[in-house]
Amino acid sequence: MMKTLIFIYLVLIFQSISFAQQSYKDNFNKELTQTERANYKQQIYECSQKINANKKSPELLVNRGVVYSKLGYHSDAISDYNNAIKIDSTFALAYFNRGISRSRFKYTKMSCADIKKAYELGLKSSKTTYLNNCKMYISQLGRL
Numbered sequence: 618m619m620k621t622l623i624f625i626y627l628v629l630i631f632q633s634i635s636f637a638q639q640s641y642k643d644n645f646n647k648e649l650t651q652t653e654r655a656n657y658k659q660q661i662y663e664c665s666q667k668i669n670a671n672k673k674s675p676e677l678l679v680n681r682g683v684v685y686s687k688l689g690y691h692s693d694a695i696s697d698y699n700n701a702i703k704i705d706s707t708f709a710l711a712y713f714n715r716g717i718s719r720s721r722f723k724y725t726k727m728s729c730a731d732i733k734k735a736y737e738l739g740l741k742s743s744k745t746t747y748l749n750n751c752k753m754y755i756s757q758l759g760r761l
Contacts, residue, residue: 649688660684675701675708682714691718709738713746720750729754736761 649657664681671677682697698715701708716731729751735743744761751758 654688657684657688661688673704675705675711678704679708679711679714682711682718686714686718691721694718707738709735709740709743712738713740713743716743717746725751726754726757729758733758733761 661681661684664677664684668674668677668681678697678701682694682701685691685694685697695715695718698711698718701711702715705711712731713735716728716735719728719731729747732743732747732751736747747761748755
C-alpha cells in the first residue's frame with residue numbers, strides 16, 4: 618500500500634513539473650496577441666522550410682532564432698544560433714543574439730562572452746550592451 622501511494626505521488630509530481638514547464642514555455646511572452654503569436658509561428662514555419670532547402674545558411678538560422686526569441690522560446694533560439702555559429706564562426710550577429718537569449722536564463726558570464734565576441738567580430742553596436750550589462754565580468758573577460 619505504501620509503495621503504491623509513493624508511486625502515485627511521484628507520478629503526480631512529474632506530471633505537474635511537465636505541465637509547469639510546458640505552461641512556462643507557452644506563456645513566456647504573454648504580451649503578444651494571438652494574432653502576433655500566429656504570425657510568428659507562421660514565420661517560423663516559413664524559415665524552417667527555407668532552412669530545409671538550404672541547410673548551409675546561417676542567416677536563415679539567425680532569422681528563425683530571432684522569431685523564437687520574440688515568442689519567448691529562448692532554448693530554441695539558442696539552438697539556432699549555435700547551428701549558425703557552427704556554419705560560420707565569424708557571424709557576429711549570431712553571437713550577439715545568442716548572448717541576449719542566454720541572458721534570459723541568467724547565463725550571464727556566457728552571455729557577456731558572446732556579446733564581447735560579437736564586438737570583436739565587428740558588431741560595434743554590441744559595445745554598449747556589453748558595457749551596460751557585463752560590469753561584473755569585464756575584469757574576467759576583458760575590456761573592449
